[in-house]
Amino acid sequence: MSNEKQVDPGRRGMLVATCAAGGVVGLATAGALVSTFQPSEKAKAAGAPVEVDIAGMQPGEMKTVEWRGKPVWILRRSPEMVESLKKTDALVADPASERAPDVLTPEYARKDNTRSIKPEYLVAVGICSHLGCSPSSKFAPGAQPNLPDDWAGGFLCPCHGSTFDLAGRVFKNKPAPDNLQVPRHMYLSDTRLVIGKDEKGEA
Amino acid sequence: MAAFKETKLPANAPVAAKALGWVDDRFPLTKLWNDQWGQYYAPKNFNFWYIFGSLAMLVLVLQIVTGIFLTMHYKPDATLAFGSVEYIMREVPWGWLVRYMHSTGASAFFIIVYLHMTRGLLYGSYRKPRELIWLFGFAIFLALMAEAFFGYLLPWGQMSYWGAQVIVNLFGAIPFIGDTLSLWIRGDYVVSDATLNRFFAFHVIALPLVLLGLVVAHLIALHEVGSSNPDGIEVKEHLGADGHPLDSIPSHPYYSTHDIFGVSVFLVIFSAVVFFAPEMGGYFLEYNNFIPADSLKTPAHIAPTWYFTPFYSVLRATTADFMYVLMAAIAAYVVFIWLKSRLSFKTKAAIAVVALIMIVGMLPSVLDAKFWGVVLFGASVMIIAGLPWLDHSPVKSIRYRPHWHKYVLILFGVSFVTLGYLGTQLPTATFTMLAQLCTLLYFSFFLLMPWWSTMGTFKIVPTRVTFHPH
Numbered sequence: 001m002s003n004e005k006q007v008d009p010g011r012r013g014m015l016v017a018t019c020a021a022g023g024v025v026g027l028a029t030a031g032a033l034v035s036t037f038q039p040s041e042k043a044k045a046a047g048a049p050v051e052v053d054i055a056g057m058q059p060g061e062m063k064t065v066e067w068r069g070k071p072v073w074i075l076r077r078s079p080e081m082v083e084s085l086k087k088t089d090a091l092v093a094d095p096a097s098e099r100a101p102d103v104l105t106p107e108y109a110r111k112d113n114t115r116s117i118k119p120e121y122l123v124a125v126g127i128c129s130h131l132g133c134s135p136s137s138k139f140a141p142g143a144q145p146n147l148p149d150d151w152a153g154g155f156l157c158p159c160h161g162s163t164f165d166l167a168g169r170v171f172k173n174k175p176a177p178d179n180l181q182v183p184r185h186m187y188l189s190d191t192r193l194v195i196g197k198d199e200k201g202e203a
Numbered sequence: 204m205a206a207f208k209e210t211k212l213p214a215n216a217p218v219a220a221k222a223l224g225w226v227d228d229r230f231p232l233t234k235l236w237n238d239q240w241g242q243y244y245a246p247k248n249f250n251f252w253y254i255f256g257s258l259a260m261l262v263l264v265l266q267i268v269t270g271i272f273l274t275m276h277y278k279p280d281a282t283l284a285f286g287s288v289e290y291i292m293r294e295v296p297w298g299w300l301v302r303y304m305h306s307t308g309a310s311a312f313f314i315i316v317y318l319h320m321t322r323g324l325l326y327g328s329y330r331k332p333r334e335l336i337w338l339f340g341f342a343i344f345l346a347l348m349a350e351a352f353f354g355y356l357l358p359w360g361q362m363s364y365w366g367a368q369v370i371v372n373l374f375g376a377i378p379f380i381g382d383t384l385s386l387w388i389r390g391d392y393v394v395s396d397a398t399l400n401r402f403f404a405f406h407v408i409a410l411p412l413v414l415l416g417l418v419v420a421h422l423i424a425l426h427e428v429g430s431s432n433p434d435g436i437e438v439k440e441h442l443g444a445d446g447h448p449l450d451s452i453p454s455h456p457y458y459s460t461h462d463i464f465g466v467s468v469f470l471v472i473f474s475a476v477v478f479f480a481p482e483m484g485g486y487f488l489e490y491n492n493f494i495p496a497d498s499l500k501t502p503a504h505i506a507p508t509w510y511f512t513p514f515y516s517v518l519r520a521t522t523a524d525f526m527y528v529l530m531a532a533i534a535a536y537v538v539f540i541w542l543k544s545r546l547s548f549k550t551k552a553a554i555a556v557v558a559l560i561m562i563v564g565m566l567p568s569v570l571d572a573k574f575w576g577v578v579l580f581g582a583s584v585m586i587i588a589g590l591p592w593l594d595h596s597p598v599k600s601i602r603y604r605p606h607w608h609k610y611v612l613i614l615f616g617v618s619f620v621t622l623g624y625l626g627t628q629l630p631t632a633t634f635t636m637l638a639q640l641c642t643l644l645y646f647s648f649f650l651l652m653p654w655w656s657t658m659g660t661f662k663i664v665p666t667r668v669t670f671h672p673h
Contacts, residue, residue: 037401043391064499069393071499126499130573132372133365134501146629158503159369160519161630173523177571 049196071126084152092169129178133159244451246432254465255319279403281396284359313510327599334591360492435599512626520638521576596656605659
C-alpha cells in the first residue's frame with residue numbers, strides 16, 4: 001500500500017469530486033424539501049374574487065366577507081362619518097395614502113381622503129398592518145377606554161393598540177406602520193360589489 | 204483496540220450479575236451509568252437551587268409521554284382539530300387528565316427552566332469553563348420556546364390562531380424578504396390548515412428530536428467539566444487520595460435522594476394544579492382558546508401565554524416615539540465604550556460603525572418601528588446567550604460579590620417580571636411607558652455588565668466549599 005504520509009493527488013481529486021457531487025445532491029434535496037413549504041396550488045387557487053350584495057345596508061352598518069381567507073369590511077359611512085375624515089387628516093400618519101400605493105391603495109381610492117370609489121362605502125381588508133390582527137369597530141365618537149378623548153370613530157386593534165380612522169388610515173405614532181389595505185374592487189351595479197377584481201383584472 | 208475479553212464470573216454468581224457482565228462486554232452499560240451518574244462526583248454543598256436540572260428532565264419525559272398519548276386522539280386538520288381536543292377532554296377515558304398534564308407540564312417546564320437559569324445567574328454557573336453548557340442550555344431554551352409556540356396552535360382556538368398569526372407576521376417585518384418569508388412559513392396567505400399541519404409535524408417530531416439531542420449535549424458537557432456549586436469554587440482543584448475531589452460526593456445515592464425529594468415536592472404542587480386549577484386563572488390555558496379559531500374576528504384582548512410575555516412586552520414597547528430614546532441610548536453606549544473599555548481601536552471603530560448604521564436605520568423615514576420592535580424582541584432573547592462573555596466579575600458566586608450586586612440582580616428580576624406582567628395586559632399609555640423603562644433596564648443589565656460586574660469590593664473566596672453537615 002502507499003505511504004501514509006504522502007497524499008495521492010489522483011485519489012484526493014476523486015475524493016473532492018465525490019464530495020462535491022454528493023453535496024450538490026444533498027443541497028438539491030434540501031431545496032425540494034424547503035419548496036414543499038410554499039403555498040400549494042390548491043391554496044393559490046382559493047384566491048378567487050368574491051361578489052357582495054350591498055343592497056339594504058343602513059348607514060353605519062358594516063358587513064364582513066371572506067376573501068383569500070382574510071376579512072374584508074364593507075362599511076356604509078353616514079355623512080357624519082365621511083365628515084369626520086377631514087378632522088382626522090391631520091392626525092393620521094399617511095393622509096394621502098402615499099405609502100406603498102400599489103399594494104395598499106388602488107389609484108381610484110387615492111383621489112381623496114375617503115379612500116373609496118363611492119365615499120359612502122369603505123372597502124378595506126380588516127387586517128392590521130402591524131402583525132395581522134383584525135381591528136375591532138369603534139364607531140361611536142367620544143372618549144372611551146383605550147381611545148383618545150377626541151375620538152371621531154374608527155377601528156382599534158386589540159393586539160397592540162393601533163387605531164385607524166373611518167377610511168382605514170392609521171393614526172400617528174402607533175405600532176402599525178401602514179393604512180389598512182383597500183383591495184382592488186369594483187361595482188358591478190349599484191348594489192353589487194366584487195372584491196379582488198377591478199377594470200384592470202384580478203388582484 | 205484490545206482483543207475481546209470475556210468477563211469471567213464464578214459459576215455460582217447470580218444470573219443478573221452474569222447478564223450484566225455479558226452486556227458490559229458488548230456495550231458500556233455500567234461505564235455509562237457510572238460516568239453520567241453513579242460515579243459522577245458533584246460538589247457536596249448543593250442547595251435547593253440545584254434540583255431544577257433533574258426536574259426539567261422529569262418534565263421533559265412527562266411531556267413526551269403524555270404527548271404520545273395525545274397524538275393518538277388528536278387530528279391535525281383545521282376542520283377537526285378543535286373538536287378532537289374537546290373529544291379528548293370529554294369522551295376519551297381519562298383524556299382530560301392526559302391533556303391537563305400536558306398543558307400544565309408546558310407551563311411547569313418554563314417555570315423550572317426560568318428557575319434553573321436564575322440559579323446560573325446567582326452562582327455564575329455559566330463562567331469559564333462552563334460556557335458551552337450555558338450555550339447548549341440556551342439552545343434548549345430556544346427549542347423549548349419554539350416547541351411551545353408550535354404546540355399552542357394545535358388546539359385551534361382563537362388564541363392559538365391569532366397568536367400564531369402575530370408571531371408568523373413578526374417575520375414579515377424583515378425588509379425585502381419578510382412577506383415572502385411569512386408566506387413560506389404559513390404555506391398560505393393566512394394561518395390555515397397547511398400551517399396547522401406543519402406546526403404539528405414540528406411539534407411532535409422535529410423539535411423533540413432537536414431538544415433531546417441538545418439535552419444530551421448539555422449533560423455531556425456538564426459531566427465533562429463537572430458541576431459548579433453555590434460557592435463558585437472549582438472542587439477539582441483539591442483532589443483526595445482516591446482521585447476524586449475532596450468536596451464532592453457521588454451523585455448516587457446522595458443526589459439521587461436529594462433529587463427524589465425535590466421531585467416529590469414538585470409532584471405535589473404539579474398535581475394540585477392539574478387537578479384543581481389547570482387553567483391557572485387564564486395564564487396556563489387562556490379563556491379565549493375555548494372558542495374555535497375564527498379567521499375573520501380577532502378576540503378583544505390577545506396575549507401570548509405567560510412564558511413569552513416578557514419578550515413580547517419588549518416588542519410592544521418599541522413605538523415610533525421610543526425610537527428616539529433608543530437612538531440616544533445607542534449613541535450614549537458607544538461614547539461609554541470609547542471612554543471606558545479596553546477594547547482595541549479596531550473593535551471600537553467597528554462598534555461605532557454598527558451603531559451609526561443602527562441609528563440611521565432607526566430614523567422614521569428609513570425603517571419602521573415595527574422592524575425594530577422585532578429586532579429588540581429577538582435581541583432580548585439572544586442576549587442571554589452572551590452572559591459568559593459579559594460577566595467579568597473576579598468571583599463566580601453572588602455570595603462573594605459586593606452586597607449591592609444583589610440589588611442589581613433584584614432590579615433585573617423585577618424588570619423582567621414587570622415586563623412579563625405588562626405583556627399579559629392591554630397596552631395603555633402608562634403601561635407602555637413602564638414597559639419602555641423596563642426594556643431599557645433589561646438591556647442595560649446585560650450591556651453594562653462588563654463594567655458593573657467588576658465594580659465594588661469583592662469578598663475573599665474560600666478554597667474549600669462551605670458546608671454544614673445536617
